[in-house]
Amino acid sequence: MGYRRGTRGLDTNGDTMTQLHAIIPAGGAGTRLWPLSRANYPKFLLPLAHPTRSLLQQTVERLAPVAETITVVTGSAHAAAVHDQLTDTDVRVVCEPSGRNSMPAIGIASELIRAEFGDDAVIGSFAADHIVRDSEQLRDHIRTAIRAARAGYITTLGITPTAASTAFGYIRPGDLIDREVATVAEFVEKPDEARAQQFVESGYLWNAGMFIMTTRTLSEALADYQPDLGRRLHALAADWQDLSGDARAERWSELTAIAFDYAVAEPAARDDRVAVVATSPTIGWSDLGDFDSLCEVSGHGYETQTPIAVDSSGAKVFTGDSAPLIAVVGIDNCVVVHTDDAILVTTRDAAQKVKDVPQYVRQMGRHELC
């Protein structure tokens, strides 16, 4: 791994292992994990699924063996914390002047990589706050995806479902391109429970937001589906190093705020330009989207005590070193989260509703706790 300036172009004869330029958009409020995550300290900075390493650090470490360069795109509010966590790595941190959703974030990184490594450079975008237990399997899938990317596809890794979840968008695979790669027939929004069941039975995959393609493929797709945004990103990347902070912020604010899926992936799928690699069912992917999914995995830096549980099965506590003793009586699957300034009490079933709490906290004027 390492961000090596001056190594231009794609070595098409070399090992694909070192030929990915990984992009990690690191943003989001993470309101579902309040009070662990806060607006100014989001989920990707937290030591989840590992006793000490943050999700961002784990993501970087997971991609490093297949990445020639790694670029983290993050907001100005989190840039200092991101730098602190990645001091020992060769990661480039690109600071977004403001949040414009994922397309501008991935787009500016892609244009900066394209300017340096050319049209055939393979980029891959990966969430900063997911986990994949079997990193080696993930990297194998990435290598497969790189082949499809070189053939011109916007290539996504589709997660083989382990449950009929309603928390994710789904991918409907189309015809096989080769043994491991299919076209994407359609991206489907988060379904209700009945449809989720149908989707799983029909071989649909979860959309985990992992996209691998050449910089050429992305710029062509933008030219077709978001031409104004594509032109602006290209021009902004060319000027990026020379712009003052204010000038960058102004140019940035003119970009269309849109998600990568809507801007590129969905229209490209309709034009048969998207491919999918189905991950192994044992890959161990999770988006750690709420306390319910946090309870599914272990090893968090917050599991410093087992609560006293009376007539309460499955009680779980997330807290820090200096936590008071915690007891749960008569509540199954209770989740108690303790920080120095806030306590959350919920159940695994209700975990999705935790996102409402920061709104109430804000209404109370306690912005420091959001």
Add this chain to the structure above:
Amino acid sequence: MGYRRGTRGLDTNGDTMTQLHAIIPAGGAGTRLWPLSRANYPKFLLPLAHPTRSLLQQTVERLAPVAETITVVTGSAHAAAVHDQLTDTDVRVVCEPSGRNSMPAIGIASELIRAEFGDDAVIGSFAADHIVRDSEQLRDHIRTAIRAARAGYITTLGITPTAASTAFGYIRPGDLIDREVATVAEFVEKPDEARAQQFVESGYLWNAGMFIMTTRTLSEALADYQPDLGRRLHALAADWQDLSGDARAERWSELTAIAFDYAVAEPAARDDRVAVVATSPTIGWSDLGDFDSLCEVSGHGYETQTPIAVDSSGAKVFTGDSAPLIAVVGIDNCVVVHTDDAILVTTRDAAQKVKDVPQYVRQMGRHELC
């Protein structure tokens, strides 16, 4: 109010208002209100149902207008705290060398009062950790009970039930003695739900452990039902002031450890020597026996915040000034109790099971938290 030495005998011509010698046994572990109450800081010392005054202080204030003297009987572990809370009053504090249940506690106080005020002095025993919202009504009932006590009855105040509770023992009233007083046909143990319903429909009353009688009546009852204990209490009271701490402790340890109800009230009821005054249905009595009953009343010194409640009706928080913000998501009737060193999460339905928690805490070796 005031503990006036030298006022001997009973002024039978005077106002009954000043002719009660109140006894307040103040003991108990209070495990159902953990972590607010602790072994070394029991419930009667806590500011419950009042923003600043403890249950013991409220009990003293409630009885003062009808009491010529007030005697608090408490354990050596709590004597300092009791003194601290009652510095502004004329209360006598009698320190039990060890816990021997309620009969020795009430008995030693009665014998000390008898030695000073004679056989016709009317004593009344009242729990230190209950509340009565309408103090004036309570005192009216006490005045009625004093009349029955003078007629020779062990007289109890029976609480008119407001629900078919299974948390209390019941009193079955017998024949009316006069308009306001009946004999007690029977004391009945805590019933199951079906029997509780029958009891309430049949006019049974709750046994709140309030007993009013002359010192003569009590010493005669002890002579009949617990003659050895009666003799020892009489002899111990005579020597009380002159004994060293060790000698007191040794004599005290020889007393039968037994509750007043078993020692005297129940056998005396079988001999038609017990009377009951039914309290007004609006008296507002509560034993504050668990967090469920705490939720029924307001004004606690621990209600410093309303929790953020998402999809959670009736959520309630008990905490101190320096509490973190507390949020509850998806749990109806949730009760969260926060202290500096412990957090309890339960529901009103499960409140009775909280008593198991201190046992687990002890098993963990965290005795400082019990």
